[in-house]
Amino acid sequence: MVPRPFKVKEIIRESHDTVTLDLQPEKPEKEPGFAPGQFNMLYTFGVGEVPISISGSSSGADSYLHTIRDVGKVTHALASLKRGQKVGLRGPFGNAWPIEQAKSRDVVIMAGGIGLAPLRPALYALLSQRDQYGNISLLYGSRTREDLLFHHEFETWKGKYGVQVKVSVDTADRDWKGNVGVVTTLIHRVSFDPSNCIAMICGPEIMMRFSAMELVQAGLEEDKIYMTMERNMKCAVGFCGHCQFGPAFICKDGPVFSYDRIKPFISTREI
Amino acid sequence: MKTLESVLIKHPFFENLEDSYLNLMTGCAKNIKFDAGQFIYRQDEEANQFYIIRQGKVALEICPPGKTPVTVQTVNEGEILGWAWLVPPYRWRFDARATELTRAIALDGKCLRKKCEEDKNLGYELLKRLLPVIGRTMEATRLQLVDVYGKRD
Ligand SMILES: Cc1cc2nc3c(=O)[nH]c(=O)nc-3n(C[C@H](O)[C@H](O)[C@H](O)COP(=O)(O)OP(=O)(O)OC[C@H]3O[C@@H](n4cnc5c(N)ncnc54)[C@H](O)[C@@H]3O)c2cc1C
Numbered sequence: 410m411v412p413r414p415f416k417v418k419e420i421i422r423e424s425h426d427t428v429t430l431d432l433q434p435e436k437p438e439k440e441p442g443f444a445p446g447q448f449n450m451l452y453t454f455g456v457g458e459v460p461i462s463i464s465g466s467s468s469g470a471d472s473y474l475h476t477i478r479d480v481g482k483v484t485h486a487l488a489s490l491k492r493g494q495k496v497g498l499r500g501p502f503g504n505a506w507p508i509e510q511a512k513s514r515d516v517v518i519m520a521g522g523i524g525l526a527p528l529r530p531a532l533y534a535l536l537s538q539r540d541q542y543g544n545i546s547l548l549y550g551s552r553t554r555e556d557l558l559f560h561h562e563f564e565t566w567k568g569k570y571g572v573q574v575k576v577s578v579d580t581a582d583r584d585w586k587g588n589v590g591v592v593t594t595l596i597h598r599v600s601f602d603p604s605n606c607i608a609m610i611c612g613p614e615i616m617m618r619f620s621a622m623e624l625v626q627a628g629l630e631e632d633k634i635y636m637t638m639e640r641n642m643k644c645a646v647g648f649c650g651h652c653q654f655g656p657a658f659i660c661k662d663g664p665v666f667s668y669d670r671i672k673p674f675i676s677t678r679e680i
Numbered sequence: 681m682k683t684l685e686s687v688l689i690k691h692p693f694f695e696n697l698e699d700s701y702l703n704l705m706t707g708c709a710k711n712i713k714f715d716a717g718q719f720i721y722r723q724d725e726e727a728n729q730f731y732i733i734r735q736g737k738v739a740l741e742i743c744p745p746g747k748t749p750v751t752v753q754t755v756n757e758g759e760i761l762g763w764a765w766l767v768p769p770y771r772w773r774f775d776a777r778a779t780e781l782t783r784a785i786a787l788d789g790k791c792l793r794k795k796c797e798e799d800k801n802l803g804y805e806l807l808k809r810l811l812p813v814i815g816r817t818m819e820a821t822r823l824q825l826v827d828v829y830g831k832r833d
Contacts, residue, residue, distance in 0.1 A: 480831050522829040552829040579824045581751045586779060589739065589751045591820045598756060613828040619819075 410646065412452045412497025417490050418472060423558050427523065428488050429476045431467050432498060440471035441501065445508060445530035446637065446665045449473060449500030453486040460660075461487070462527035462637075463501060473498070476526035476558065502646070503664050506531040506609050507635055515543040515601035517629075519620045521550045521592055521612020525558050527637055527664075528611050536570045543606075546573040546599040550592025550616065553578050554585050573599040592616060593623040603628030609665075610636040618675050621668045631669035638663055638671065684709050687785065691732060693760060693809050701802055704795060708788040714738075714778035720761070721772045727764035728790040733757055736782025741775040749775070752824075753817070760813045765789025766796075766806070 419431035432451075434440060443463050452458040465474040479488040490496065508531060516535060520528050535542050547566065551557050557576065566572040575595040577588035588595065592612075608624050610617045617636045624634055640652040640659050647661035655674035657663060668675075685706045688694050694702060712731070714720055720731065720738060731738075737756055741749040752774070755761045764772050766789065796803035 550829075552827070556829065577754075579827070579829070582748055583739075583741075583751070585751065587754075588737075588756065589754045591823045593823075594816075594820060597758070615823065615826060615828045619823060 410499050412450070412458075412499050415473075415496050415498045417492050417494050417496070419467070420490070420492060423476060424556050426480075426488075427476060427478045427556075427558060429464060429474055430487065430490065430496075431472055431474055432496060433472045435495070437471070440473075443473070443501040443530075444505035445534050446506040446527060447501040447503045448527070448664065449475065449498050450502070451475065451477075451483075451487060452497030452499070453483060453490070454495070454497070456486040457483040458497070458499075459483040459487075460502075462664075464526040464529050465533065473501075476523065476529075478523045502660055504662070506534075506665055507607055508534045511535070511607040512541050513543070513605075515545070515606040517546045517548065517596075517599070517601055517606060517608040517624070519548045519550075519592060519596075519608065519610040519612070519617075519624075521616040521620075522552065522556065523558070524610075524612035524616075524637075525549055528609060529559060531609055532566070532572075536566070536572070539570050544573065544599070544601050545570070546575070546601060548592055548595040548599065549574070549576045550595075550612070551576075551578055552580075554581060554587075575599060591619070593619050596620075596623050596627055606633060608634045610634065614639075614675065621672075621675075625668075631672065632667050634668035635665050636668060636671070637665050638675075684711065684785065687734070688732075691758075693732065697805060701805060704802070705787065705792070708791050708795075709785050710788075712784050712786045714782045714784070716778060716780045716782075718778050720776040720778060720782075720784075722775050723772055725772050727762065727770045727772045728788070729786045730760065730762040730765050730789050731784040731786050733759050733761055734783045734785060736784075737779045738782060739777050739779050741777055743775065753820070754779070760810075762789075763810050763814055766793065766810060 414435040415432040417430050418433045421429040448460045448462040450458050451461050461475045463473050464476040466472050477484050477487045479485045518528050563574050567574045575598055577590050577592055581589050610620050621634050638654055638659050643649045643651040647658045652659040737754055739751040740753045741751050743749040
């Protein structure tokens with residue numbers, strides 16, 4: 410599968426190390442569309458290719474929004490792109506968050522750091538049919554307030570859609586009026602019916618593991634908790650084995666898995 | 681007193697506590713209010729109370745010399761604030777500051793310490809309830825220490 414040429418239509422600086430790129434196809438073709446949770450392989454010429462989740466689409470266009478944190482070679486090249494520059498794109502790949510399955514239930518979304526990016530399309534999907542879901546909560550943890558993504562949307566999510574938005578940072582100065590502490594401490598601060606609830610978690614693996622354990626303690630069943638796994642990826646279509654995780658390939662069986670399925674592997678050091 | 685007891689009885693901290701102990705604890709409890717910005721206790725002061733936060737938010741702060749204070753944890757509605765009252769040398773290690781109007785129930789730790797010495801069963805009941813609070817704080821601190829959101833090596 411060869412990359413299709415895309416160009417950077419818009420750049421949104423989200424934080425000191427994170428940008429959102431609005432990518433549009435060079436040739437105006439009908440794009441296949443995407444499901445919340447899916448990712449694209451983004452290729453910067455001469456540098457390399459990495460998997461990046463779709464964080465939304467700009468209205469009306471066959472475009473993809475990708476929110477990228479600059480952590481290394483390829484993500485740095487992507488985060489440094491200027492408007493009008495080109496990238497190669499393959500995808501969308503992977504499975505989706507359980508949006509249908511969550512109907513008539515409460516939904517708890519837990520995000521850590523850049524993990525809010527893959528979850529934003531899920532939240533958009535829930536809000537586009539708000540009356541089909543019960544209580545919706547967003548519990549978001551980040552290192553500092555400066556690292557918070559999409560914070561300009563929190564008020565709309567709260568005010569217009571009644572989402573219980575709770576944010577916590579690891580440390581803060583006195584100007585921060587919100588919570589300080591790990592994201593798991595927020596679970597007890599929102600209301601949901603654990604017997605009729607779906608949880609979706611995305612963030613660093615340690616954060617996801619502790620969040621899942623806390624949700625189970627709060628009464629959720631393991632098969633009602635979903636999370637995305639991240640591993641280095643090459644082909645993205647299940648051939649090369651780079652992203653094997655236990656018996657599964659993250660690219661084609663994931664990246665979204667239910668907790669009961671991946672629990673034996675998530676805390677295993679070697680995997 | 682009636683209202684205090686009815687609040688305490690509903691709080692998970694007091695779940696399944698014998699009536700006589702609940703009465704005793706109610707006798708050691710009082711309602712208290714802190715304005716936004718007010719300190720509830722300061723580092724190195726004697727720790728003679730603990731609090732059940734009923735409304736509001738409390739920041740636990742540490743102030744590195746010559747720097748601005750850093751908040752390391754917030755304690756919210758329904759949570760327990762403070763355990764240094766039960767462990768020698770009975771001194772607070774951090775500053776606790778209400779970040780907004782905060783209402784709490786203050787429990788007289790000095791009196792409870794004495795009662796716990798006299799009645800080890802009460803002491804054990806209290807420890808069983810405080811240990812999860814301490815454990816959760818420790819677990820959270822460890823997670824903060826690993827800097828989960830930082831870049832990987
Ligand atoms: C399915 C999937 C979806 C993803 N979605 C997104 C997304 O939406 N946005 C996004 O920014 N990233 C996302 N990632 C992660 C992204 O693919 C990696 O950050 C990227 O591959 C790193 O490549 P690099 O060349 O920039 O860094 P490298 O040069 O490979 O690594 C440089 C340094 O960064 C560290 N590092 C690598 N990956 C990460 C990471 N994820 N977090 C922290 N440190 C890391 C490495 O350990 C190394 O120390 C996703 C990954 C997967 C598998």
